[in-house]
Amino acid sequence: MAGSVMVPSVSIGLALSVLIFFALSLKTLEARGTFGRLAGQPPQRTAAGGICASSVHIFGYKCEEHDVVTQDGYILNMQRIPEGRTGAVAGDWGKRQPVLIQHGILVDGMSWLLNPADQNLPLILADQGFDVWMGNTRGTRFSRRHKYLNPSQRAFWNWTWDELVSYDLPAMFDHIHGLTGQKIHYLGHSLGTLIGFASFSEKGLVDQVRSAGMLSPVAYLSHMTTVIGDIAAKTFLAEATAILGWPEFNPKSGLVGDFIKAICLKAGIDCYDLVSVITGKNCCLNASTIDLFLANEPQSTSTKNMIHLAQTVRDKELRKYNYGSSDRNIKHYGQAIPPAYNISAIPHELPLFFSYGGLDSLADVKDVEFLLDQFKYHDIDKMNVQFVKDYAHADFIMGVTAKDVVYNQVATFFKRQA
Ligand SMILES: *[C@@H]1O[C@H](CO)[C@@H](O)[C@H](O)[C@H]1NC(C)=O
Ligand SMILES: *[C@@H]1O[C@H](CO)[C@@H](O)[C@H](O)[C@H]1NC(C)=O
Ligand SMILES: *[C@@H]1O[C@H](CO)[C@@H](O)[C@H](O)[C@H]1NC(C)=O
Numbered sequence: 001m002a003g004s005v006m007v008p009s010v011s012i013g014l015a016l017s018v019l020i021f022f023a024l025s026l027k028t029l030e031a032r033g034t035f036g037r038l039a040g041q042p043p044q045r046t047a048a049g050g051i052c053a054s055s056v057h058i059f060g061y062k063c064e065e066h067d068v069v070t071q072d073g074y075i076l077n078m079q080r081i082p083e084g085r086t087g088a089v090a091g092d093w094g095k096r097q098p099v100l101i102q103h104g105i106l107v108d109g110m111s112w113l114l115n116p117a118d119q120n121l122p123l124i125l126a127d128q129g130f131d132v133w134m135g136n137t138r139g140t141r142f143s144r145r146h147k148y149l150n151p152s153q154r155a156f157w158n159w160t161w162d163e164l165v166s167y168d169l170p171a172m173f174d175h176i177h178g179l180t181g182q183k184i185h186y187l188g189h190s191l192g193t194l195i196g197f198a199s200f201s202e203k204g205l206v207d208q209v210r211s212a213g214m215l216s217p218v219a220y221l222s223h224m225t226t227v228i229g230d231i232a233a234k235t236f237l238a239e240a241t242a243i244l245g246w247p248e249f250n251p252k253s254g255l256v257g258d259f260i261k262a263i264c265l266k267a268g269i270d271c272y273d274l275v276s277v278i279t280g281k282n283c284c285l286n287a288s289t290i291d292l293f294l295a296n297e298p299q300s301t302s303t304k305n306m307i308h309l310a311q312t313v314r315d316k317e318l319r320k321y322n323y324g325s326s327d328r329n330i331k332h333y334g335q336a337i338p339p340a341y342n343i344s345a346i347p348h349e350l351p352l353f354f355s356y357g358g359l360d361s362l363a364d365v366k367d368v369e370f371l372l373d374q375f376k377y378h379d380i381d382k383m384n385v386q387f388v389k390d391y392a393h394a395d396f397i398m399g400v401t402a403k404d405v406v407y408n409q410v411a412t413f414f415k416r417q418a
Helices: 003-021 026-032 051-055 121-127 161-180 191-201 227-238 256-267 271-279 287-296 303-315 326-333 365-373 402-416
Strands: 064-069 074-081 098-102 131-134 184-189 209-215 352-357 383-388
Touching: 051 064, 051 074, 064 161, 074 121, 074 161, 098 121, 098 161, 098 191, 121 131, 121 402, 131 161, 161 184, 161 191, 161 303, 184 191, 191 209, 209 402, 352 365, 352 402, 383 402
Parallel strands: 098 131, 098 184, 184 209, 209 352, 352 383
Antiparallel strands: 064 074, 074 131
8 A cells, every 4th residue: 555545544443532532612623723731831840750740740749659650560650648737537547548540542641730729529528537549550650660671672563452451450459458448439531431341340359449430431433423433443444554553653753744734635524513523512621721731631542452452343342352364363362353351241330430421422421331231130229320411531530520520429438339
């Protein structure tokens, strides 16, 4: 295939996927053009000195940096906010219960700390008496380390969310469990929910998990069938071999702005409409927060992971990474079709809290309803489902109203599972 033919369609796939996985407000796109920050703005807080120093200590909270090593050698950075400013204690015997907060794709833990202190989920949970931990999955800026490999090597990026399930989550859980001796409340957003569901379905961490809160829950992506989502997934799959030549999927690689323009041209869609069509229209983002978001995110993931997600869109079910042929799948899994994750196998007594948005086009309402349907045999009094009509994907991590609308409900749910 000639480069001039291949590159634009690859570009479109990349750009579309970037667009798909995080939410820019319409205003942002309009005012700045794609990913540019507003010209002439004062320098923004970045996490140069680490997430604790830049984004937790500044609000007057204690914070510890931790490193954990996965069984396959990745060194992951975590933050711990051991207590709040109020001295509140959740649960019995004055013991603070640990919560692990797990971000979604193309961002890292700092995405939870971009608003003023009283609006940020980790600080709110700390103030309500929890021992708060934040994960940063492999490939994100503080977790680009490995015992033997480095990010310039192809082998460093040889993973998908299957490995987040088999290695990253267990390493983080073991570390927290080892230090606190307690079961953990899990809180995921977007891809953070998907890896939680997959893990609990394999019963890997169920002895260590106390309950799980799932915001913008994602497990099935088949209704993300906007023209755009569809094109992105197809392009990714069609170009899988070519784009695996770029093992690191780095949305900040400068070319993204051009990619987005290319999509708009090729798809014949007005960029203005494009964004609202893809991400959903977030109701409640603060312009300063979006600016801070753009100064700190997005983060890299592996191209293989993006292909796996595209397979999830195409296949309408949750399976391990498909190597593309029966022979190769047999070699890796001993079967022609990759093994499925069975959501219904999540233990029926695990307390669950779901919150999903009416305007979220990534965690599409139809897909979430299909997901909820997989829990029809779950203990009814362990299921808590919240629907927020005017929320889209990013409102759950950055919305200025999220404390009142979602986070206080999450804290109340966790406290009830003591
Ligand atoms: C938006 O963020 C800025 C900067 O953190 C803050 O001063 C302002 O109060 C926020 N606005 C709202 C509505 O929360
Ligand atoms: C990636 O990992 C698979 C096994 O999961 C292995 O077969 C393959 O050789 C690896 N590729 C690279 C480039 O490390
Ligand atoms: C999924 O798990 C449920 C509950 O354990 C079980 O009844 C069902 O047969 C499983 N489905 C598959 C396809 O294995």
